Amino acid sequence: MDLVETYGEELRFARKPLARTLLILLLVALALLPWWGPRGWLTRASLVWLFAVGVIGQNLLIGYAGQISFGQAGFLAVGAYTFGHLRIAGIPFPLALAGAGAAAGLAGWLVGFPSLRLKGPYLAIATLGFGTATYQIFANVEWLSGGRAGLAIPALQPPFGLVRDTWVYLLYYAIFLLFTGTAYNLVSSYLGRALVAVRDSDIAAESMGVSLSRTKLLAFAISSFYTGVSGALMAQYLGHLEPQAFNISESMNFFVAVIVGGLASVEGSIFGAAFVVLVPALLGGFRWAVPVLFGSAILSVLILEPLGLAGLWLKTRLYFRLWPFR
Amino acid sequence: MVGEALLEVRGLTLRFGGITALGGVDLTIAEGETLAVIGPNGSGKTSLFNCVTGLYKPTSGAITLQGESLLGLSPDRVTARGVARTFQNLRLFLHMTVLDNLMLGRHLHFRKNLLAAALRLRGEEIRHRAKVEELIEFLDLEAWRDSRVAGCSYGVQKRVELGRALATEPRLLLLDEPVSGLTAEEKEEVSYWINEVRGRFGVTVLLVEHDLRVASRLSQRMVVLDRGLKLTEGTPEEVQRHPGVIRAYLGDQ
Structure with missing residues (x-):
């Protein structure tokens, strides 16, 4: 019997005992991946975690707040290069990560200003402009991007005699959990409600006392903070930065992840991140087919399951909740 | 029951290019009046x-709520001053x-703390939930509490809009055609609620309505607009x- 007795109980994360147990088992299994999974999985999984942070950030903006942005690669680059320069200056990893997030968040806040006047496709063009401009700046300003040689980032020194891959995996997993948990908490708070309200009807949201400008700017700032952190993790992962990594196709990758994973869903973002990281890896020698596959994935999602992988996941859960009575 | 002026509108003019939507409208609504x-x-x-x-910036004129001007305030600020509305x-x-x-209607009254939100501290949420539950009970919405609004019937949606406006704890409630598109029975219910709102929450109500029977029953006074100008005002009997x-309604004989 599932009886909720207080309002507080209803607000708990993964309230039901079964869901809670399964979730904990899954999280523990993933934390122990270095000790049971094949070596090749580790780096790939680390890549999924770092991507997921960025995709969640993008989803907060597009899925929840309904502000379309094609400039994610720009925020990614700001985060990555801030992180790179801080690391080269000898700043420790956690501080450099926070700095990267803050720099990208600030950039996002500034880019958010056009969103106060522009909607839909017009905002998409404005953010696309930002993404392209950032790429051009990093491609052409040598002291920022380290010139032709690029920017080499000092590698992480694993403690406790761990193998480097294992350490990177665990670190990225922990960061991913922190940001995912925070995202779940934010979207279920008053802020998440305000974001969805602005998306569903900005006039009504405003008339109910939601400050449009504050909410939109906050959405941009938080989203790009996530993206900046993701960029920083990517920089550390690659160990070497070149502007080429932050061109428009990177923005598209994030966009594909959000749509395929499912708009306005945190777990959808994780599925989406896994999709854009793992599918190209599975294709192996047929790399050229990746854009085709992404394109057809978007099309089939829009036609068959507008809520994306998160929608499929929701339906599966619903099925088993009613099982065997359907 | 009827006290001093709550909302005063003086010479309100609104032009869109060559079209005059409002041409110098005057209007006063007293505390507690409908x-x-x-x-x-x-x-x-x-x-x-x-x-x-x-939502619109008037071309000229004055709008004051208890002597304080509302001109130039963004909609969320106006709501914070105690004006809530429903939409046509x-x-x-x-x-x-x-x-x-309904919880979004409480947004205004939330103590907003991003850190608490990120750490899932939900004291505020629970405090406001109690208030919202009172409204849910008042408007008989218990059965729909967890339904998505998109899936609710029109009558329920109208009620949710009323509830959302009430959740902001307004002093002045603007209702834009509250009974349009409802069945005769639902019209009765909504009229009852609007009357109750005045008594129970002490809210002053400004109402736009096409159904003259409902409008005459609910209001003490009526203002008639025609082509952006005030035609007349008075008790429902006088106006009719x-x-x-x-x-204006039937044309020349």
């Missing part, structure tokens, strides 16, 4: 609402549940006998 604004389609009733709530063509948050729609009103 005032109905009637008029044919396109006479400027909704424009008046949009000016008061800050519902503007609900369709992807949210009924409960979340006014020759200008008959002409």
